[in-house]
Amino acid sequence: MILSNIQQALRLLMLRQWRTLQRKNTEGRGGLLVLLWVVPDNPQNGQLNCTVAAAGPWCFGVRVEEIHHEFWQKQAASASPCPAPDPEELCEFTEVHGPLHFLLSFQVREGRLVRCEERAQTEVFLHRLSLTNARVKIHLRLKLDGEIYQRIISGKTESKVILEDQAVIMDVACHTQPPVFVGRGPWCQRGHPVRGARLPLRTPPEAMEQGLYGELSLLPITILTPCVQQYPNIVTRLTQIQVLLYSPSNLPVQGLSAFLQQLPAHLACLELGLPGLSFTPSPSQTTTPEHNGCITVNTENGEPHQKTEAERWPDVEQTLSVFLFLQHRDPFHSQLSDFVASEELLEHHLEEVLRFNSKEVTAVMNTALQSTLKDQQQRQKVNEKMSSALRVMLSSVSSVVNSSSNLEFRTTCLDRMKVQNTYELSASLHQTLKRVTAGRCLPSSKCYSVQTGANNGVSENEI
Template identity: 60%
Template sequence: MKMMKNIQQVLRSLMLLARRGRERLKRSLVVDGGGLLVLLWATPGQPPSGQVVNCTVAAAGPWCSGVPVEEVQQEFCQRLDPSASPCPAPDPEELCAFTEIYGPLHFLLSLQNSEVNLDRCKVRSHTEGFLHKLSLTNAGVKIHLKLELEGETYQRIFSGKAERLALKDQTVIMDVTSSIMQSALLRCLLSSYRPPMSVGAGPWCQRGHPVLGGGLPLLIPPEAMERGLYGELNLLLVTVLTPCVLQYPNLATRVTRMQVLLYSPSNLPLLGPSAFLQQLPACLALEGLTCTPTHSTTSDPLCSDTVYSIDRAQCQETEPEWIPAVDQTLSLFLFLQHSDPFHSQLSDFMASEELLELHLEDVLRYNREAVTAALNTLLQSTLKDQQQRDKAQEKMCSALGVMLRSICCVVSSSTNMEFRAACLDRMMVQDTYELSASLHESLQRVTAGCVVPSRRCYWGQADTLTGSRPSKNYASGNEI
């Protein structure tokens, strides 16, 4: 969609100038609070164009208070796609609800594109997916999406629980509660056990915990340098495993999905599939894991060609039947960072990012061995606790099997009829066969529902090791 590329350009200008504005005002490089609005609506166009898609991007709040709007408009108009053009701002009533929450606008830019065949579902999925990815690493800003297409209105707010992550040259505020679906599934799973009061449901950690890998310097290919891409280029790796089940040490887990998200130096998600990332699973040295690409679906706007399902059939043979496995998602964030001492104007930063995106595949292939080695090191470190957990599960299941057989043997072999009757009555069963099944279920419920005694996830203590610090909490986003 042509409009999606233009939205990316507008947001790139806004992000770059917001950072420069904070530097100019001598503020923190990351400011919490404020909102970003993306409004899309369609109007009839002149034949043969079909329809005109109008877009307004507005921003308010402390995070963008230093943005010089005139500079953005001038730079954007120079880089505007030939098929797009500026358009009048929407009705002030459309922006009224947004300004009531975040105050006066610091940024407002409107443009339009002619679309011959407007696919409402595709427009929604592409825009929603892009803004969702943007919100994952810009959680200090609430992102509002409003679509008015073909007589239907759709609204969504992207926000979550924010956590600061200190990278080499910038601080990223990540959304650590993005996997709401997985968390909800696990809560239902735990509630089905109904553990006794002595065990209790325990606190539930609904956060992901970023693990920061080391920075990787990237070499710029000669072809890209000939086109004008100079300076220092780095790749920073971050992994997040969700949902977090470390408070439930006896629950079996399995990583069934991996997604790779790539971000530009302005902290924007990069558009389009990457051939390098599609071939990435073949380069990962993860024992017992086989990755296959999954296809994008409109029901999951975050999905792309860089989402992989993980086949762990070999490992599942040893998984105990009585410990229900919780499916986990491993998210791999790749942050590109670029600096050039000769850059001072917005046009310089914009041009360098466009060149980097144009030659991104060349850069990744040129540094294939180094990138693959860094990914394998970080993934193995992230899954190290998972492997230790699997070993502990094997020991526990072996012990539970011995306990079950021993208890059943004692009851069935006892000649004391009163003792046997009391055991069967206590377990509310009719015979020793039902006793075995009931004990099996009880052991499963008690062990799976066991929690560590601490009130907060003990992985939270590792946040300081990765450079992240607790930040302000925001309400979860939902559909209106």
């Protein structure tokens, strides 16, 4: 329950903030605070308090009274007003981001078990919100059951993506460590968004009967991490595909829809160069922001040649994130309440909308995935040729040494490779060739970090 109230407050804030920044043509930075606490005098009364606050240029000029009015019009039955938290609770936040431009406090009745679940879900929700609002530093602070928990969720590396009529600043930081054989070579610490084709969506008749009018569309953005463009010989293996759905207000839609859960069965796995796909839900007890209902790549039958331990190349596991941005435009909308009502209708009928456009959505997903994975498919072909060539080279060198009757030559070969016998020589040669070939770096490749000199905190070119 508390999460739905937080979502409603943020929906109103995001819609109003977007319209304000659109008029000013600016993209501000700032902070967002979500504070949850229980009444200290009576923590067992089941009342849970929440404050949503915002500061900084990103929310400057929002109409607080309008947002408060709309919030209580919608949430009066599930929440009640409560006093604002102690100013000391907000002191650290305002010291970093400046005076508050928005503050909303409310109270709901929650049970202890529900409270624990809501805590985990709220953290997942805020993490996904930060992925498309990288310039807003999100502060989550919990004071529940005698414990204090706080976390700051913020973007590390930014990339600006232009949607239909707004800009989204995405967090594209990648925390995957480079393989040991890369050494001190350059390693790209970011993902590179690939914008797919905008898909116009048809509105189902039942949704139109409820009042959902205007133009609907879906825009896919894909990000493959880690980026290995500078290392053409590194063997990669796609292990997961995350599908993240966002509403027109740029809020993450909670839970993966039934249609998207069934999507793996309808994707063209052979054309994508993937052995198979399946949806793997995450148990609520182990839900984390990074793994919350993913499409898993099946690898049981993915490699025709079973490599021996000596032949095995180190694989770099990659994750493909697919951001699906829902867009809605209605020329007759002018009030904040109009935008909120339409977005709520869209989310309520989302399953019907996706199924009503199932063929088109599946096709645009296939196209987006093919566009993102085409380099990986080419890399796999090159790696297969390289692997075959290495086996021939190893076999030839080993045969020359093993067949030589010159003891001095054989001893010199073993000494140079610092091994005791020909068996160790073969393994050492393989490791050396693997390190040299896989660690080959091409700084002039098309990696954006090389082209634009992009580092942490620096936006790359708009797409």
